[in-house]
Amino acid sequence: MKSNWDVIVVGGGPAGSMAAWNSAKDGASVLMLEKDREIGAPVRCGEGVGEVGLSNIVKIDKRWIKAKIDKMNIISPDNTSVKVNFKEKEHGYILDRRIFDNDLALLASQAGVTVKTKSYVHGLTFSNDGFVNGVKANVLGKDVKLNSKIVIGADGVESRIGRFAGLKTAFNMCDIGSCVQAVVSGIDIDPNTMQFYVGDKYSPGGYLWIFPKGKDIANIGLGILGDRCNSGRPKDFLDKFLSKHYPNSSILNYTAGGVPLAKTLDKIVTDGLVLVGDAARTVNPLSGGGVVSGMNNGRLAGIRVAEAIKENNFSKEFLKKYSDNWHKADGKNHERLYKIKNFILSLTDDDLNHIAKKVSAIPFEKRSVLKVFKIVVWRKPSLILDVIKAF
Amino acid sequence: MININENLCDFCGTCVSVCPVDCIELFEAKLKINNEKCIACNLCVDICPLGVLEVEDEE
Incomplete structure (x- = not known):
């Protein structure tokens, strides 16, 4: 593998793939490094997306879709069930993220991006004038130093790449959800309705979701707000719910994860580095949905990075236009949603x-x-x- | 000192995301805490969705 690249993307999720893809469109050499052994797995996501938002960014492939959603059902603590029809523009899908993420990385690679899995970035390198100019990584078991003009940190909620460059990415406990999810089968549900259970008895400071992936299978999960975690473990809340509501079901998969419930970070660019997706906190802070907004954010970052490579200008002043464009596109709306939350x-x-x-x-x-x-x-x-x- | 129960851990990285001193490292199925850097704030213990982390009493 060559050591010199125009752009190195750390993280192969949807935001990383979109950033890599758009960076490569004008011919820049782009390397995308994924720490896990497979793009798209393990899935740490409820997998819900808006149809309009997604179709604005990529051509939707039927293979990605497990269920179409046209209404929701909200269940209050005293068991009042409120069904609401979605308007056409609010229709959504429950995805199969494993296939979806794989396809996005494939699209990026078809645009010229080199993708490597089992590649863990554990540090950055800097030029004498303080610009990020490469990464220290372990690629398929081998320690390497790779040089770049720009690094894109798409390393998810952990966001260590930002920290390595001096950006403050550690979460306040009031801005992150502690979540667990099970893929549950052998249940009887409406495959077109997403369900939300609200209130402290289900999930303090969050909600419990049932996102159908068919008529007898769903992602069932919940998130507890970080500063309310003293009320109990998310896993215990979920187990209690499942044994009460779906005692005879099977659990095909358990995952845990943190979901950003915050405004986008003030600083998502610095000299030679941009952050995208969960690492930049581009998740909708009210719903916790971050696939489409992360992709849109990655796309905007990639477009600016491609311009930076062309102009040979990797300064934060030049890259900041990406941050401004994001604020206009979704960031400003997320500030409203954060207030509502x-x-x-x-x-x-x-x-x-x-x-x-x-x-x-x-x-x-x-x-x-x-x-x-x-x-x-x-x-x-x-x-x-x-x-x-x-x- | 924080104890890690690796049998329970899903290696999701939520602990990493709240650590104010960046002393937790995660790569595939390995979680490491650098006890020299750790300031014992225990935020990682609180945020863990699965209860993997535990404070070990210091005598």
Whole structure:
């Protein structure tokens, strides 16, 4: 393997692949390093995405899709069930991330990106004037130093690449969800409805999700907000739910993981380095969904990095345009969603029951996601404008 | 000192993401804590979704 590259991407998830792909479009030499032995596995994700958002970024392949979602069902702590139809623009999919992530890396490689798995980056190298100019890595068991003009940190929620370059990426406990998920089969569910159980009895500071992958199989998981983890382990909450609601089911897979529930980091570029995806905290802080926003973010980063290679300018001042473009595209909206999330965290289980009753009073055909959230924030009218802009 | 129960660990890296001093390292099925750098804030113990990490009492 050659040692000199224009761009080195650390991490082969959707944000990394999109960043690599777009960086390579004008002929830059791009290397993407994935620490695990396989792109797309293990899956640490609920796998839900919006149809419109995804189709704006890539041509959707049917092989990626396990289920089509056109409505949701929210269950309050007192068991009030509120079904809401999605508008067409809100329709979504539950993906098979293993196939999906693999295909995105394949698309990147077809555009000229070199992909390596089992490649762990444990450090960065710097030029005399402090620019990031390469990585220290273990590639397939061999320690190597690789040189680059720009490093793209797509290393997920751990985000050590940013730290190596002096960016402050460690999470505050109020900005991260501690999550577990099981792939559960042998259950009877509507394959087109995503379900959310809310309230402290299911998941303090978060929610429990059931995302169908067929009529008898689903991702069932939950996230507890970091600063509420003293209420119990996510794994124990999930086991309790499964034994009560689906006692005769099979569990095909268990995974754990952290989900960023934050605004995008203020600084996601520095000299010779950009951060993308979970590493830059581009996840929707209200829903915790980050696949499409991470891809869009990676795409914007890749476009700017390609320009930087062409102009031979790797300074943070030049790269910052990516950060500005992201803020205009999704970052600003995430700030609104973050405000809404923080308000929702102030609600008690009684408040949630009350909200569920109010939404139930609206005839089914007249309910919408927007109306639900207008009711959610009714006690804080200053958020209504944020809700209208966000949904 | 933090004890790691590797039998329970899913190697998800959530502990790494909250460590304020970056003393936890994860590569495939290996989790290492650098006890010289560790400041015993125990955030990793609190955030772990599976209860893999435990504070070991120092006598």
